[in-house]
Amino acid sequence: xxxxxxxxxxxxxxxxxxxxxxxxxxxxELLSEIGFRAMTVEAIxxxxxxxxxxxxxxxxxxxxxxxxxxxxTPLLVVRGRGDTVAQxxxxxxxxxxxMQETTLGGVLAALVAERAHSPALGVAMDPLVHxxxxxxxxxxxxxxxxxxxxxxxxxxxxxxxxSAPVLQRIMVMGLPTDRRYIRQTVETAxxxxxxxxxxxxxxxxxxxxxxxxxxxx
Amino acid sequence: xxxxxxxxxxxxxxxxxxxxxxxxxxxxELLSEIGFRAMTVEAIxxxxxxxxxxxxxxxxxxxxxxxxxxxxTPLLVVRGRGDTVAQxxxxxxxxxxxMQETTLGGVLAALVAERAHSPALGVAMDPLVHxxxxxxxxxxxxxxxxxxxxxxxxxxxxxxxxSAPVLQRIMVMGLPTDRRYIRQTVETAxxxxxxxxxxxxxxxxxxxxxxxxxxxx
Amino acid sequence: xxxxxxxxxxxxxxxxxxxxxxxxxxxxELLSEIGFRAMTVEAIxxxxxxxxxxxxxxxxxxxxxxxxxxxxTPLLVVRGRGDTVAQxxxxxxxxxxxMQETTLGGVLAALVAERAHSPALGVAMDPLVHxxxxxxxxxxxxxxxxxxxxxxxxxxxxxxxxSAPVLQRIMVMGLPTDRRYIRQTVETAxxxxxxxxxxxxxxxxxxxxxxxxxxxx
Amino acid sequence: xxxxxxxxxxxxxxxxxxxxxxxxxxxxELLSEIGFRAMTVEAIxxxxxxxxxxxxxxxxxxxxxxxxxxxxTPLLVVRGRGDTVAQxxxxxxxxxxxMQETTLGGVLAALVAERAHSPALGVAMDPLVHxxxxxxxxxxxxxxxxxxxxxxxxxxxxxxxxSAPVLQRIMVMGLPTDRRYIRQTVETAxxxxxxxxxxxxxxxxxxxxxxxxxxxx
DNA sequence: CAGTAATCGAGACGGTACGTCCCGTCTTTAT
DNA sequence: ATAAAGACGGGACGTACCGTCTCGATTACTG
Numbered sequence: 061x062x063x064x065x066x067x068x069x070x071x072x073x074x075x076x077x078x079x080x081x082x083x084x085x086x087x088x089e090l091l092s093e094i095g096f097r098a099m100t101v102e103a104i105x106x107x108x109x110x111x112x113x114x115x116x117x118x119x120x121x122x123x124x125x126x127x128x129x130x131x132x133t134p135l136l137v138v139r140g141r142g143d144t145v146a147q148x149x150x151x152x153x154x155x156x157x158x159m160q161e162t163t164l165g166g167v168l169a170a171l172v173a174e175r176a177h178s179p180a181l182g183v184a185m186d187p188l189v190h191x192x193x194x195x196x197x198x199x200x201x202x203x204x205x206x207x208x209x210x211x212x213x214x215x216x217x218x219x220x221x222x223s224a225p226v227l228q229r230i231m232v233m234g235l236p237t238d239r240r241y242i243r244q245t246v247e248t249a250x251x252x253x254x255x256x257x258x259x260x261x262x263x264x265x266x267x268x269x270x271x272x273x274x275x276x277x
Numbered sequence: 278x279x280x281x282x283x284x285x286x287x288x289x290x291x292x293x294x295x296x297x298x299x300x301x302x303x304x305x306e307l308l309s310e311i312g313f314r315a316m317t318v319e320a321i322x323x324x325x326x327x328x329x330x331x332x333x334x335x336x337x338x339x340x341x342x343x344x345x346x347x348x349x350t351p352l353l354v355v356r357g358r359g360d361t362v363a364q365x366x367x368x369x370x371x372x373x374x375x376m377q378e379t380t381l382g383g384v385l386a387a388l389v390a391e392r393a394h395s396p397a398l399g400v401a402m403d404p405l406v407h408x409x410x411x412x413x414x415x416x417x418x419x420x421x422x423x424x425x426x427x428x429x430x431x432x433x434x435x436x437x438x439x440s441a442p443v444l445q446r447i448m449v450m451g452l453p454t455d456r457r458y459i460r461q462t463v464e465t466a467x468x469x470x471x472x473x474x475x476x477x478x479x480x481x482x483x484x485x486x487x488x489x490x491x492x493x494x
Numbered sequence: 495x496x497x498x499x500x501x502x503x504x505x506x507x508x509x510x511x512x513x514x515x516x517x518x519x520x521x522x523e524l525l526s527e528i529g530f531r532a533m534t535v536e537a538i539x540x541x542x543x544x545x546x547x548x549x550x551x552x553x554x555x556x557x558x559x560x561x562x563x564x565x566x567t568p569l570l571v572v573r574g575r576g577d578t579v580a581q582x583x584x585x586x587x588x589x590x591x592x593m594q595e596t597t598l599g600g601v602l603a604a605l606v607a608e609r610a611h612s613p614a615l616g617v618a619m620d621p622l623v624h625x626x627x628x629x630x631x632x633x634x635x636x637x638x639x640x641x642x643x644x645x646x647x648x649x650x651x652x653x654x655x656x657s658a659p660v661l662q663r664i665m666v667m668g669l670p671t672d673r674r675y676i677r678q679t680v681e682t683a684x685x686x687x688x689x690x691x692x693x694x695x696x697x698x699x700x701x702x703x704x705x706x707x708x709x710x711x
Numbered sequence: 712x713x714x715x716x717x718x719x720x721x722x723x724x725x726x727x728x729x730x731x732x733x734x735x736x737x738x739x740e741l742l743s744e745i746g747f748r749a750m751t752v753e754a755i756x757x758x759x760x761x762x763x764x765x766x767x768x769x770x771x772x773x774x775x776x777x778x779x780x781x782x783x784t785p786l787l788v789v790r791g792r793g794d795t796v797a798q799x800x801x802x803x804x805x806x807x808x809x810m811q812e813t814t815l816g817g818v819l820a821a822l823v824a825e826r827a828h829s830p831a832l833g834v835a836m837d838p839l840v841h842x843x844x845x846x847x848x849x850x851x852x853x854x855x856x857x858x859x860x861x862x863x864x865x866x867x868x869x870x871x872x873x874s875a876p877v878l879q880r881i882m883v884m885g886l887p888t889d890r891r892y893i894r895q896t897v898e899t900a901x902x903x904x905x906x907x908x909x910x911x912x913x914x915x916x917x918x919x920x921x922x923x924x925x926x927x928x
Numbered sequence: 929c930a931g932t933a934a935t936c937g938a939g940a941c942g943g944t945a946c947g948t949c950c951c952g953t954c955t956t957t958a959t
Numbered sequence: 960a961t962a963a964a965g966a967c968g969g970g971a972c973g974t975a976c977c978g979t980c981t982c983g984a985t986t987a988c989t990g
Contacts, residue, residue: 072939073981079941095394097314100971111942116973166393169386172449176383177312182451189450217458221465224441232389232444233406234399241434248438252469292961317950328963333952506965507955513967529828531748534945545968550947600827603820606883610817611746616885623884651892655899658875661883666823667840668833675868682872686903723934724986730936751976762937767978 075118082108083115087129092162096126096170123174126167127184133158138195144203144255148246149239151195152226156237165231193219203255210254221249292335299325300332304346309380313343313387340391343384344401350375355412361420361472365463366456368412369443373454382448410436420472427471438466509552516542517549521563526596530560530604557608560601561618567592572629578637578689582680583673585629586660590671599665627653637689644688655683726769733759734766738780743814747777747821774825777818778835784809789846795854795906799897800890802846803877807888816882844870854906861905872900 086107090099101122105112119125136154138147159165175181196219203209209218225245229237303324307316318339322329336342353371355364376382392399413436420426426435442462446454520541524533535556539546553559570588572581593599609616630653637643643652659679663671737758741750752773756763770776787805789798810816826833847870854860860869876896880888 071937071983073941075940076981096390098394101973102971105942109942111944112973113943113975114941117940121973163393166390168449169390169393172451173313173383173386173390175451176380176386177315217461220442220445221462221469224445225437227449228441228444229437231449232385234389234392244434245438248469249465250469252465252467296962318952319950322963326963328965329952330954330964331962334961338952505957505963507967509966510955530824532828535947536945539968543968545970546947547949547969548967551966555947597827600824602883603824603827606885607747607817607820607824609885610814610820611749651895654876654879655896658879659871661879662871662875665883666819666878668823668826678868679872682903683899684903686899686901721934722932722988724936724988726935752978753976756937760937762939763978764938764980765936768935772978 076114079108079110079114080118083110083118083125084129084132087125088133088162091126091129091164091167095163096122096167101125123171123178123181124184126171127181127188130164130167130171130188135191136195138198144199144206144208145243145246145250147199148196148222148250149243151199152223152242152246153239155192155223156226156230156242159230160236165234169231193223196222208256213253218249218253221253222246225249293331296325296327296331297335300327300335300342301346301349304342305350305379308343308346308384313384318342340388340395340398341401343388344398344405347381347384347388347405352408353412355415361416361423361425362460362463362467364416365413365439365467366460368416369440369459369463370456372409372440373443373447373459376447377453382451386448410440413439425473426467430470435466435470438470439463442466510548513542513544513548514552517544517552517559518563518566521559522567522596525560525563525598525601529597530556530601535559557605557612557615558618560605561615561622564598564601564605564622569625570629572632578633578640578642579677579680579684581633582630582656582684583677585633586657586676586680587673589626589657590660590664590676593664594670599668603665627657630656642690647687652683652687655687656680659683727765730759730761730765731769734761734769734776735780735783738776739784739813742777742780742818747818752776774822774829774832775835777822778832778839781815781818781822781839786842787846789849795850795857795859796894796897796901798850799847799873799901800894802850803874803893803897804890806843806874807877807881807893810881811887816885820882844874847873859907860901864904869900869904872904873897876900 083104086104087099090103090107099122101112101115104110104125105115108115115125119128136151139150141147142150159168171181171185175185193216197215200209200213200215200218204211204213222245226237226242229235229241300321303321304316307320307324316339318329318332321327321342322332332342336345353368356367358364359367376385388398388402392402410433414432417426417430417432417435421428421430439462443454443459446452446458517538520538521533524537524541533556535546535549538559539549542549549559553562570585573584574581576584593602605615605619609619627650631649634643634647634649634652638645638647656679660671660676663669663675734755737755738750741754741758750773752763752766755761755776756766766776770779787802790801791798793801810819822832822836826836844867848866851860851864851866851869855862855864873896877888877893880886880892
């Protein structure tokens with residue numbers, strides 16, 4: 061994943077960065093328009109104004125090309141504003157918007173499906189997966205420091221709990237997912253993980269739980 | 278999903294039920310061995326000892342064949358034993374075992390990916406998705422009746438919260454998933470949803486939360 | 495080279511004879527129009543209204559396809575009329591006309607060039623080569639029987655001497671070749687081989703033929 | 712055919728003569744080893760230790776490169792020794808040896824095939840063709856002067872008759888060709904052309920003809 | 929002796945055709 | 960009417976070369 065070895069001064073004609081960008085852009089466009097399986101390398105080359113050999117010189121297969129296209133999408137940005145739940149909702153909402161606006165939910169599913177029978181693909185995808193989880197890890201770490209979450213919490217597990225419902229709804233169920241749903245999942249997971257939800261963030265579900273707890277006493 | 282039944286007395290040679298079974302079995306085997314994309318209809322026909330036309334006469338395309346193969350897998354069984362969390366854990370564990378033993382996690386991902394660009398496939402898959410969620414709905418309904426969960430809970434949302442982490446871990450992350458992880462997710466989600474966890478089911482995370490709550494007071 | 499084994503009653507859909515003919519015809523047309531190297535299998539398929547797989551199912555490579563196309567050209571016909579030289583001229587002229595009208599001289603050269611590095615191609619071409627020489631062998635045999643040529647003549651060598659100049663001029667030199675040139679080569683070779691050229695036929699087969707027709711009345 | 716000479720004193724780095732020789736040598740080697748069509752410019756460059764641009768700077772296409780490689784082969788040498796037939800046999804044998812030792816028969820065929828659809832190539836090849844025929848023209852001219860051949864003989868036609876059988880056997884038929892065969896063809900053609908064969912040169916065929924002529928009387 | 933200019937190697941570029949593979953359909957004989 | 964067999968038109972695959980085009984590094988002559 062390192063950019064290059066910065067070794068020998070690069071002999072021969074250097075690879076065209078314009079071509080590379082055009083190819084990755086065309087890939088993202090076609091991915092959105094017609095999906096992973098229907099997308100052909102020939103169509104990518106045609107749209108990018110490049111040749112097939114230029115594509116295959118860089119990426120050994122369609123999967124790797126798609127991963128590279130994904131990798132150049134903007135990272136999720138963590139804004140330190142708001143309480144922990146609000147920050148988590150923000151990150152999840154960014155992700156949800158990206159997946160739904162570009163119909164890339166299905167692409168991720170396709171990559172995931174391929175990975176089941178191609179270990180190399182798994183290795184190539186790992187950095188992307190962790191990149192997406194990193195912002196949440198930071199938010200949760202700060203929450204632990206502020207005493208909003210148990211000190212001995214398992215971060216990876218916590219991220220699973222918070223992110224899984226949104227990912228499942230978008231990618232597996234293919235259903236539209238709005239901010240209200242995201243807030244609900246984050247709050248429920250946060251509470252289940254032992255988090256202290258700020259009173260101002262209370263929502264319908266929150267109130268329902270409060271009523272329920274009252275009855276329990 | 279059933280083929281044409283209750284029709285007129287069937288003219289000509291009747292369709293061979295042996296062939297149909299052999300085709301579906303071969304499909305499941307090949308799905309497990311080489312995955313959805315690498316699997317060809319010709320390979321299925323060869324392994325099943327059938328001809329391609331026999332396959333295409335029954336299912337219009339590869340996706341539908343795979344759905345049919347999935348549809349004949351055993352349903353999840355709900356055993357009324359144990360408390361609510363134990364029952365949910367049992368159902369999830371059954372599902373996890375099935376997905377991991379047969380490497381069908383990737384197949385589900387492939388179907389999901391295809392559905393993104395094929396509405397017809399979505400329609401065909403819906404019954405399967407709901408079938409899998411039905412046992413959990415029953416368990417949760419009983420839990421509400423016993424007062425273990427808020428009366429106004431959104432059942433579909435609750436199922437999302439409980440099932441998503443396991444599905445994500447198996448299908449999206451491709452990681453092995455044991456009963457301990459399943460128990461942890463179910464407990465955390467159950468608690469987040471306002472559920473009353475039976476004392477005997479306490480685990481590490483549960484205790485950590487207890488300690489945390491103590492400190493919070 | 496045998497037509498078929500006439501074995502098992504041919505299961506499955508039989509190969510289309512129309513396709514086969516269309517492919518061979520398209521091959522001959524393209525061969526004449528643009529030559530062997532410039533001719534692509536895709537162009538043949540397009541013109542024949544067939545698919546590439548239909549072509550590759552029958553012939554493993556372009557060379558074999560071209561040989562097959564050649565093989566369906568009409569055989570040289572020996573007419574027993576006239577004296578030996580006139581018959582030889584007639585056969586050579588038929589061949590020359592065929593090679594020049596269809597510009598297949600270059601194709602034969604291409605096949606010959608390929609054969610140098612492909613023994614299989616040599617084997618495939620052999621029958622064609624001998625087919626072309628057979629009529630001349632018959633004419634020469636009759637000439638020997640009539641005492642017009644030495645009894646112990648080497649037939650293959652004689653054919654070489656008679657046919658080589660015309661073949662060289664058309665194929666190697668690429669020059670137009672008329673009946674006068676053909677007559678000259680045949681007479682010269684025939685004389686060199688010890689043939690007795692009928693005195694009356696010297697200035698032209700034309701007069702010999704006139705005499706022959708007189709006798710016919 | 713000479714490159715630009717007598718021009719201005721040449722600015723910039725001069726072309727490398729070592730590269731040029733290495734390229735032509737590599738071309739001849741590969742032609743012999745794998746033939747014209749299988750030979751790639753990249754393979755020539757690799758073997759010659761040159762780059763493709765160095766090749767294309769000198770020759771516009773593969774065909775021209777091959778012609779250049781041919782052009783540097785040694786010319787046929789005429790030795791004035793022996794009678795006319797012996798001299799002709801010597802020249803033909805030199806040519807046959809060269810074609811057979813280096814398997815360049817096939818290369819010549821490939822060039823000939825290309826020329827059929829590329830007039831420019833024909834022009835480029837012409838000097839080579841005439842070079843090969845020139846020694847025979849000289850021998851025949853001397854034979855005419857000595858009265859061994861008719862004074863009104865057509866030189867080009869005579870060369871066709873003498874050289875065609877050997878060329879056909881080597882290049883078209885791809886058969887090994889020994890000195891005996893060459894002598895036979897030259898004698899037969901020479902006799903057919905009205906030549907007076909020296910008594911010492913008599914061979915089997917010659918004697919057969921003698922016997923035949925005897926019977927004719 | 930510092931430019932200047934053409935050549936060198938390397939290798940990426942847009943193309944084009946290759947021969948293979950599989951799709952989903954069609955056509956045959958046998959049951 | 961359905962079965963197995965297998966040919967069909969179609970179209971994408973990934974590879975291999977084509978002949979062209981940058982690159983930085985040489986290697987002469989020129990001023």
